Amino acid sequence: MGNKVSIGLLGLGVVGSGVIKLIKNHQEELVHQLGCSIEVKSVLVRNVDKVRDVDLNQTFLTTDPADILQDPAIDVIIEVMGGIDEAYQYTLEAFRTKKHVVSANKDLIALHGTELEETARQHKCDFYYEASVAGGIPILRGITDGLASDRIQKVMGIVNGTTNYILTKMTNDGMTYEEALKEAQELGFAEADPTADVEGLDAARKMAILGRLAFSTDVALSEVEVNGIKDLELADLQYGEKFGYTMKLIGFAQCKNQQIEVSVQPTFLSNDHPLAGVKNEYNAVYVYGDAVGETMFYGPGAGSLPTATAIVSDLVTVIKNMRLGISGNASLEPRITTTLRNSEQRSGQYYLRIHVKDRIGAFSEISTLFNDLSISFKRILQTPMKQNGLAEIILITHQTSLATFENALNQLHELDVVKQIKSYYKVEGDAPDELAGTAKTLS
Amino acid sequence: MGNKVSIGLLGLGVVGSGVIKLIKNHQEELVHQLGCSIEVKSVLVRNVDKVRDVDLNQTFLTTDPADILQDPAIDVIIEVMGGIDEAYQYTLEAFRTKKHVVSANKDLIALHGTELEETARQHKCDFYYEASVAGGIPILRGITDGLASDRIQKVMGIVNGTTNYILTKMTNDGMTYEEALKEAQELGFAEADPTADVEGLDAARKMAILGRLAFSTDVALSEVEVNGIKDLELADLQYGEKFGYTMKLIGFAQCKNQQIEVSVQPTFLSNDHPLAGVKNEYNAVYVYGDAVGETMFYGPGAGSLPTATAIVSDLVTVIKNMRLGISGNASLEPRITTTLRNSEQRSGQYYLRIHVKDRIGAFSEISTLFNDLSISFKRILQTPMKQNGLAEIILITHQTSLATFENALNQLHELDVVKQIKSYYKVEGDAPDELAGTAKTLS
Known part of the structure; x- marks a missing residue:
């Protein structure tokens, strides 16, 4: 492996560009931790001629995934291309060619996470995806390492910045849903087509991932009950406020006696709940553990550099594991099988x-x-x-x-x-x- | 190593008892993660005859530290005895006899952390101390692993539950300092002699540890400027409130151009600061990173089981490292040497x-x-x-x-x-x- 590790990026959008910048800007800190440098060797893009806001030798760009996946000099793949089908194929192929993968792809991991982890283990490869949930917040490590000794009972998350921005504007400024959505779009906190966010699908994917890790069980995306915020009326938020409650789009995951409940729904939180004060585009994940009690992890849920922080921190772990010769040991098989709670159990x-x-x-x-x-x-x-x-x-x-x-x-x-x-x-x-x-x- | 790891505890107070309970109650989860069980082999106490609220074979108790430190069957020492001189000697001796150490001792680590880490590395031993800062909150991992790729600019912490409880009561219920302290003592949130808490010394120790890890530099406890809350008048808190500020005892650590500033002082936070809403005995640490921006880690800063969670999560890491054959690689030498900012630079x-x-x-x-x-x-x-x-x-x-x-x-x-x-x-x-x-x- 020598004194550098070569990586390949699949995708060079907002997050991919952030990864390139972070590796460059924090080179000194990274070398100190790793004892080697990180070289970005190739980047898969759709169009090599596009003008980009990132300092990268044009010859590193390719439109052929094989240039990366079949390059024996590349040790680690950073998957920041999004989408499901191609990303799924490339990730599997990476493991087959003994490359470790760091992914930010919540759609892919919510659907195929358990299978991909198993494949990674089979090939003694690492597979990390901190960036897939709550952007820059190191919540997956918080659950798998920091609270490793605890039995997690409940996870509640504000894991979608778009809807939290909209709800904050409705609550604090008395905007209607439509007005708040329009403002969020103008400021870049909501996409032109906000469906996946406002209908709760984006949050549902993150909750499937969080539930799986928190309870060490398989959680299918189809098991997550989803209600979005499209139909919320300002009147309800204002009544709630009078009673001392704040409306948030809450991802909820609970496990008791091998029965789970995972949902995303608009929920009134009492104002003294740690999540009630999480405003604007910020995310936070509240974890209730048997022994530790209430904890919460707060930070930016999206954005180029915050998300890149999660990816490059995963990359640091992958490279440390390579240097110590312990790749492929990060994930565990699910510990328990669970059934869904019915409405009498909820x-x-x-x-x-x-x-x-x-x-x-x-x-x-x-x-x-x-x-x-x-x-x-x-x-x-x-x-x-x-x-x-x-x-x-x-x-x-x-x-x-x-x-x-x-x-x-x-x-x-x-x-x-x-x-x-x-x-x-x-x-x-x-x-x-x-x-x-x-x-x-x-x- | 076989199918069990044997550990020895130094101390069996509130936190030590929590460790014993947690290992017992979460045995199934721990075995799943480790592939082996954890056996508590010996516990150092002052008095073997004392009646204790913990389910442990009386014959495991000893008053002789050599029974633990010289026992070749013991792999890991959990140091929960507190104090400095003996704890320091026992920790060094543990490393010399090739035992890993998990510690909750902030006093010891604030004073001798850099030296103890170096000694641990020399002997290829692990040394973890998540429980020494902010009890159940996995903040040290958050900094060293979760934000490994970032350059941390600033850490602000509410890292003392006693003073946060007192300030909350003064702010919310209009109590004077003396009234709030009395209530905190009655509820067990403050000790009979609250000096180390209310004068800010306890928080200063934690900030020395946080500053050292966040900036990868050596921070001497004597470099932390400390002001406590004893002289706070209710009038000031109420003026602050009228202006939109909340008074908190804030541990502050900043690093720029290899100049550091570390302090503990009563500080007015604007009400929209993430730390302003942290109430009662809860702790939280706010970390500002170059790339990630604002993050915060919230949870219980003390208590038997919450603190035990941090200790046993460290123990999980130590045992995983043992099984993978990579002990002694956890800590790094400081990356930079720093000077203290003078009052013109602050x-x-x-x-x-x-x-x-x-x-x-x-x-x-x-x-x-x-x-x-x-x-x-x-x-x-x-x-x-x-x-x-x-x-x-x-x-x-x-x-x-x-x-x-x-x-x-x-x-x-x-x-x-x-x-x-x-x-x-x-x-x-x-x-x-x-x-x-x-x-x-x-x-």
Whole structure:
């Protein structure tokens, strides 16, 4: 291996360019740690003639993946091309030709992570992908190394910067969803087609990866229940705020008795929850461990250099492993097999907003319905609506099973007094009592 | 090595008991990761007859350190006895007899960390001490592994739970320092003699360790400038709050051009700083990297099981290294030598509260003084004090050098109009403008 390690990049977009810059700018620190230098030998691009904002010899660029995958001088592949099919083929081929892979590709790893890790192990290759979840935050190491001795019970994450930016603007500046999305697009925090972000798919991929590592089990992407933020109304965020809750798009993963629940959904967090203060485009992952209790890892979830930090830190580990002769030992086979919790096994507190006919006994009918199902309330707020002879009722339940809550929703639909179920969301944590007091004065 | 690794504990207090419980409770997860089991073979205690809340065969206890340090069957020492002199001797002896050491001893490592790491490397032994800083938060790995590729510019930490609890109670519940300390003692968050905590010494030790690892340089404990929270007045916290700042005891470490500054001091953080929301006994470490930008690691800074999590996660790493045959490669020699910044090289924003004679031209004299030193203000608040013919002035400066600010303090002392300099504190970040507006209406 000598005094340098040669690497090949698949892709030279925003993140790939960041990797090149970081390796160049921090060469001195990297050499100190590794005892050798890192040489970027080849880079796979679609168009070698494109003008790029990166200092790289043009002759290193190629459009032929074989120039990298079949080059015996290249030890490590950095996969920053994105997409699934080609990336999957190239990653497998890299392992077959004994190259280690560092990947930032959450789509690929959420779908094929378990299989790719197994293939890597078979070929004694390393496969690291810190950058695939929460950009610059070293959360995968936090889980696999830092909390290695603990039994993780729950992971909650704000793992999509676009939606967190939109929700922050709605909450803090009173923007509607559409206004906040437009601003996010103008500032480059949302793409022209924001579907994967606002519908929660991007977050779902990250939660599948986090769940797999946190619980040492296989989590299929299809097992993640996903609800996005497209239909959120400002009114709900403002009611939540009055009660002491902040709306966030929360990725949730829990494991108990070999049963897992993984979801992405808009969730009201009590304002004292560590995740409630995570603003704008920032990401954070909250990990609850049996022994350690509450921890949280916060930082930038995207961006050229932050994401490159995660990739090059993985590369440092890969090269250290090469020099110590211990490649291929990083990952473990899943420890347990799990089943999905059904709605009777899932529980939570729920926020509910309904419109009812504003007549005597209306609330009594509703409270009887909940009472019969043994669902009790933590907060109640009823406000007459001026225009239409209706009243708006906001309820926050105590802990109940999802099945029972869904049962309540079905029965509410049947009540003549209920005009419309406007919205319902999961609630995490207890808002302080004085805030509840504030909210009550509105009714 | 076979199918088990034998360890010896030095000390069986709160943390040591947590280690025993964790190894027992999470045996299944540990075996899955290590491919072997962990046996606690001997434990050094002062009194073998003491009744303990831990499930351990009494015959494993010994009062003779040689029973552990000279036992060739023991591979790893867990040092949870605290103190410096004995711990230092035992740790050195462990390395000489080829035992790896996991330590939670911040006092020892702040003083002798560089030397102990060197000795460990000489003997091809591992030496890990994640538990020595911020209890259950895997911050040392975050810095050395997770952000390995980055150049860390600044570390700011809330690394002492006792003082953070006291400050939270003062801020949120309007308690005085004495009331908050008393409550912290009653709840077990402060010791009967709280000196090391409230005077900032405990935090200083952790900052010496963090600074050393973050900047890959030697940081002597004596180089850490320390100010505690004993003399904080509630009035200052409340003024800060009106301006949009929260008072925290902040450990600060910065490195630029091979010049370092390491301090522990009460600091006003703007409310949108990630550390400002860290409450009660919780700890958090904020790391600013050249490439990654802002990250923060949050969690419990103390406690039996949280601290044990850090120790046993280190133990997992040590055992993996043993099995892979790569012990003794964990630490690096310092990369750079640094000098301490002097007061002209140090800069900041500063909060200042002074009492002046309430007469015409009083503020003008003061503002002329600052103007002559080219110090400009971000916030000004003057309030007449009813009883004594004085006025209270609060100033928050823009960025200025510490030398210039100290010069201003000296000159203020000389002014006849200045009755007393009540307090001054460092300020980090920009509070939002609307809060400044609120504050101004008070004057």
